Structures are given as structure tokens and as C-alpha cells.
């Protein structure tokens with residue numbers, strides 16, 4: 001699964017490989033790209049640099065054209081030395097120079113914009129909790145930089161603060177951190193911010209490792225060898241697994257996304 005860190009690594013590797021060298025050949029064998037005539041439009045152009053924003057890749061050419069690529073779950077960029085016999089399976093695009101080839105596989109999002117054409121709406125994206133060299137506790141501290149009156153449950157979902165926590169992990173992370181999602185961000189201690197980052201990253205890593213969104217740990221009662229689902233997410237009215245208080249839920253934040261919490265365990 002490509003994460004934000006992959007994009008940042010690609011920015012360095014791909015810029016290094018071909019920036020400043022005129023393209024000697026452009027191949028775009030993927031049929032879905034045919035209407036854009038990318039090979040013809042990029043012929044003879046020169047890459048200035050590639051810029052990563054979250055999982056978005058923006059290749060900025062000296063002509064002012066911008067190639068926008070998003071890898072989603074399947075796509076991949078690779079660099080090869082010039083003249084290499086590159087793999088053809090899944091090849092969407094190959095940019096050749098005298099020194100190197102950079103090639104994109106399995107798309108799935110690619111668009112070539114003319115000079116001055118507006119960029120796709122890309123919000124600034126904060127550091128990814130699952131990034132290879134991410135420091136989740138430091139990322140958690142970024143919460144203190146957002147509007148102090150915003151609630152915690154709203155702020156952890158803000159991808160400009162940290163990238164990775166969606167609606168399920170919001171409720172689960174704040175439950176395990178023992179933090180009431182309705183508190184204003186300004187009331188968080190530094191220790192609480194660090195705990196949110198650390199627990200969020202642990203749950204996300206567990207989700208990647210085990211597949212799916214199972215966040216609870218096995219307890220003697222629950223399991224019979226099977227994972228038991230979530231602590232509070234989607235458990236409105238059911239007893240808290242820790243204290244028995246009925247789990248509550250309510251829409252929160254700009255998107256009014258439902259937050260689940262235990263009013264006893266989360267203070």
C-alpha cells in the first residue's frame with residue numbers, strides 16, 4: 001500500500017534520474033491514456049522536478065506542463081538506467097532521457113495539464129502516521145497547532161495535521177487514549193497529544209498487518225480464537241468493553257462524521 005513516505009522518496013529518486021535532461025522518447029502504452037496524447041504533448045520537454053504532496057505526484061516540466069499522478073493502492077513509479085529492458089506488464093508511461101528511464105505502472109490516476117491549467121484540488125497533507133521514518137508522537141504534537149477551540153475528534157481527522165486517521169480510527173484511538181473526543185484541542189496535554197499519535201500509528205499498523213479494521217486486542221472473554229472487532233466504533237448503546245457504560249455516538253466536525261465514545265472511560 002503506497003503511503004506518503006513513498007511519494008517523498010519518489011520525488012528524490014525520480015527527480016535525480018531525469019530532471020534537466022530533454023526527453024528522448026515518451027511511451028504511453030496504456031489505452032486509457034490514449035485520449036490525452038501524452039507522448040505527443042511531452043515530446044522534447046524536460047522535467048524540472050517532481051514534487052510530492054501526500055500521495056500526489058506532480059511532475060513539473062520546463063514547458064509549464066504538469067503531469068499529475070496518484071498511485072492510490074496499486075500504482076508505482078520506478079527508475080531504470082537508460083537503455084534498460086524495462087518490464088512491460090502494467091506499464092502506463094515511460095519517460096526516457098539519455099541517462100535514465102522513469103516508468104509508471106498500473107496508474108491508476110494520471111493527467112497531463114497544459115501550462116496554466118489549474119492543478120487538481122490537493123489540500124496540504126500532514127505527515128503520515130505510517131510513514132517509514134515517521135515519529136508518531138511528534139506527529140501527535142501537531143494537534144496543538146490547530147485552532148484551539150476545535151474538538152479533538154474533529155482535529156485528528158484533519159489530514160493537514162496528520163495523515164492516516166479516518167473515521168474508525170478516530171473513535172478507536174481516542175477510546176484507547178482515554179480522551180473525550182468533545183474536548184477542545186487546547187485542553188490536551190503534550191503527553192495526551194503524543195499518546196494520540198502513538199496509539200493511532202499502532203492501530204493503523206495493526207490494520208495493515210492483520211487486514212481490515214479490527215482494533216481490539218484479544219481478551220479472555222471475547223475471542224474463542226477470533227478477533228472481536230472494535231472498542232467503541234459502531235457500538236452505539238452497547239456496553240463499553242471496559243466499564244459497561246453504554247457507548248454513545250454523535251456526528252462531529254465539518255463532515256458530521258459519527259464519533260463513538262464511552263462517557264465513563266474517556267475524560
Ligand SMILES: [Zn+2]
Pocket residue numbers: 240241242243244245262263264265266
Ligand atoms: Zn467505558
